[in-house]
Amino acid sequence: MGDLFIWLASFFILIALLVLVVYQLMCLADLEFDYINPYDSSSRINKVVLPEFITEGVLCVFFLITGHWFMSLLCVPYLYYNVRLYTQRQHLVDVTEIFNQLHWEKKQRLFKLAYLIFLLFLSIFWFFLYFFSSSRHSLHAVDCSHRCSHRATLPPSHHDIPMAQFIINMNASMPQSQKFIIHILDSTHLFVQPNMAEMIRSAIAEFRDQNSYEKPA
Incomplete structure (x- = not known):
């Protein structure tokens, strides 16, 4: 489940980066026209x-500290390019040269946009891969639980509606953590926890003894 949140967080970070880059491209397009x-x-x-x-650096470090080395390495070229621009003081647009550099400014941001879209698709792919993988494991666990419960058989009296109702009432009177009925199929068939079968048999036997009638001799 933790990986799902990691990929979801990376998705939103990448969306934020895409918005910033697209905004810059829009400004350049407005200038061009x-x-x-x-x-x-x-x-x-x-x-x-x-x-x-900064957002790109956060994304790279985020992948690094969460153990996703491959995605972190994919972010390194983008991060290196940004750091190089910053250290050379070429990261800001010069108002006096913007017309001369308009084509280059658009080109580098289009490359960034394509790179971010690639990373975004990878994040979406990994997110759904982990999502379906975890869902499959959950379904398998539920299926195993039901298969185990099938082994739990009620006493022969489970065909008797009053006995089934007695079991349902007994289950309802117990704390939530001790409830043993998994599913009520119909008025005479119940799925119960396998480890509770003996307890149910004993309770029914005791109930029968208390409510049995013997004809006087």
Whole structure:
């Protein structure tokens, strides 16, 4: 179950990264079609560059500390590229050069977008793989429980409706942790916990002794 939460968390982190990159591409597209001026476009992009870098670093470290080495290694090239841009002071868009570098700025963000989509599909794949795997194990456990319960047989009197009702009432009077009826098939057939069969037989025998009538001699 823990892995499901890990992949779910990585999914939302990747969605956040995609939103940041798409936002930058939209700003560049608006500039290309003269919807906004270079200063506004540069300012908007530069505001989300560092959050993008930090979020990518968090994702890489997140995969690392949760033991998902393969996904962490896949994040390293993206992280390395961001770190290199930051250390060389090339991570921010220059308002005076944005028109000359417009094609390159769009190109690098499109590569980032494709890379993030690839990571997102991998995360979705692993999420559903773990989800169906855990669901299959749960169903197997339930199936085993029912198979075991089939071995528990009621006394011969289980065909008697009053006896079945007596067992149901006895089950209802017990604490939740001690209830033994798994499923009521009909008015005379019950599935019970196998370890409770002897106790049920004893209770029915005692009930019969207390309510039996012997004709006087």
